[in-house]
Amino acid sequence: MSHSSAHAAHHPALQHHFDTLEQQQNASTLGMWMFLVTEVLFFGGFFMAYILYRWMYNASFHEASHELNVWLGLFNTAVLIGSSLTMALAVRASKTGEKSALVFFLIATLVLGSIFLGVKVVEYSEKFTHHLVPGKHFAFHDANLKNGAEIYFSLYFGMTGLHATHMILGGFVLVPLIVMAMKGRFTPEWYTPIELFGLYWHFVDIVWIFLFPLLYLM
């Protein structure tokens, strides 16, 4: 008989090809970290482009960054850090088995994430009305700086758009996690999905911590 069936009591979450829950959790955690490494490199392409063009068009980038609303950006930064906090508390609640706290903090994370995206929509629409979207209708007050400014806004939309896509995907994962948490599927013995989603959410948060100063403040 197979090795795993030697264990009398099977946890329902233990998959057939693992011997123990601990082995399964180690595999999942390592897998998530590997995935986050790929994410760092994925965003890395944009950061490389930012570094190069910042160096080529320093004045344009400086001028163009004034077109962003620092206060909205700052507000969003606070919202996102807040959501990271609620997510960390959710992980803690799942470890201690506090079901209602877990559900509450997961919902709070989803709400804060949605607020962030809502503010992002406001910011994007401002750019449309001010003709700051790259393409045919792009207009910049200083013609000498127009090329660099257009690249700046290409990077702005590319980087924040990719970041927002990650937020949206995160939201889609959060909803089933909330349902599972309500059904009491997570116990101090097994809460891997919550912990791994926490890692993902913190990563998305950290990317924004880099994007905010690079795009809004410099």
Next chain:
Amino acid sequence: MHDVRTEPAPSASQAPTTPEVHYINATHGAMSWFFTKDHKRIALLYLYAVSAFFLVGGIFAMLIRLELATPRGDLLTAETYNKVFTAHGVVMVFFFLIPVVPTILGNFLVPIMIGAKDLAFPRLNLASWYVYMAGGLFGVAALVSGGVDTGWTFYTPYSTAASNTHVVLTGLGAFIAGFSSIFTGINFIVTIHTMRAPGMTWDRLPLFIWSHYAASLIMILGTPVVAVTLLMVVLERTLGLGFFNPALGGDPVLYQHLFWFYSHPAVYIMVLPAMGVISELVSAFSRKPVFGYKMVAIASLGIALVGFLVWGHHMFTTSQSVLAAMVFSILSFLVAIPSAIKVFNWTATLYRGSVELASPMLYALGFIGLFTIGGLTGLFLAAIGLDIHVHDTYFVVAHFHYVMVGGTVTAYLGGLHFWWPKMTGKLYSEGWAKVAAVLVFVGFNLTFFPQFVLGYLGMPRRYHAYPVEELSWQVLNILSSAGASILGIGFLLPAFYLTYSALKGQPAGPNPWGAYGLEWETTSPPPTANFEVTPIVTKPAYYYAPEEH
């Protein structure tokens, strides 16, 4: 010096049997295959899909060789020719060479070789096949709707600002296929880290596992970069965002840096798993442990590491500074060291081994020869002065075909023949397999060796016609086209006798080669959980000569 095991392995002397229930017949129906989470079945799904793309890419290759058999552009127009060589490149690189060994042989063997029941993430594994197929569909959609003419490198600004072909579809296809590669890489690394059987320590891992580990590192570190680069190209073409377009002040050389940061290491994604196959074959058919096991394992990681630092040698003729070019040149020479360690250690393994020239071994020996030529001509290209002479000529084409086809494809075919009895439980015709191996070797050299000369004489790559007065060019091109026909037959033959063997072949038994390794200790084909009892490993890898240890 040591004695070698010459008597057949105990299991081979018993009457070959096929177990009644194994992974192929454990469940029935199309759904049991399309929703399988068994890594072995997923490997077979990949086998069909990747082989189909190989056939498509091969047909485009034959069109190229037909066109170049005469100096005039009489078969294809220049525009069609551009689309044909682009399709050949895109299909072969992204949908055949990169996935072929990891997704077929790796998927099948990585869990078995380390004594695991499956890969760590079986659902992710299945998803990666669907993602690969989705990427392939985008590629096929681009082909049938008119093709793309940028070359497989999608160089900007041509790809973003000038080409009127389906760059977005093709780029998305490669982008999506990249995620399949990332999933596979994550799955392998996590599996090797967390699911080794008791006693399967890091210094007992088969070199096949080490090389897949190293290749997986490249997959997860490099693929995201080309993914985001292709995403930028797509955004630039569709939304008009400016990243590389010089008309908007962008820098096309940035594209090349980002592209080659992945695409040079991608060569090692192809070659490292192939090298892992060769280590297994050379050891099994010499009846000896691989000479310098540790150095070969470390060399895999060394190639992965240094491979990330050499992309600039694709850009000697761009605006890159002379200093940068020199640094990239020196780093490129450095890759030769771990590669040479492997070649020398395989040769040392053969020395005084009881070498058996079975068909997989013929492929392995072919690999060593072809890869050595490919590697040495790589040094020509890493030298700045020589590179400028042969830049974008057929010399380059010949070089990367020696490495990527002469390396990857021969190793893949060797591995496929070696593990075919394990995968199907059936024996194939050894005579036909030997004929095919020889045809591949002869056809390959006849196809690509003349191209070194052509390139040195100055024939540029990607031209659909060449001057009639250059008689030597035509002679060399005809040789090359003739070789391609032989090579094509060499590739087609296995499709027939392997299919025949799967249907009508004799039962292979658990260990037809008398080889050593966990995969030979289970039945052929293996049961769904790979082993009836989780194996406990007590011996080092390649335990062919016990007194050595």
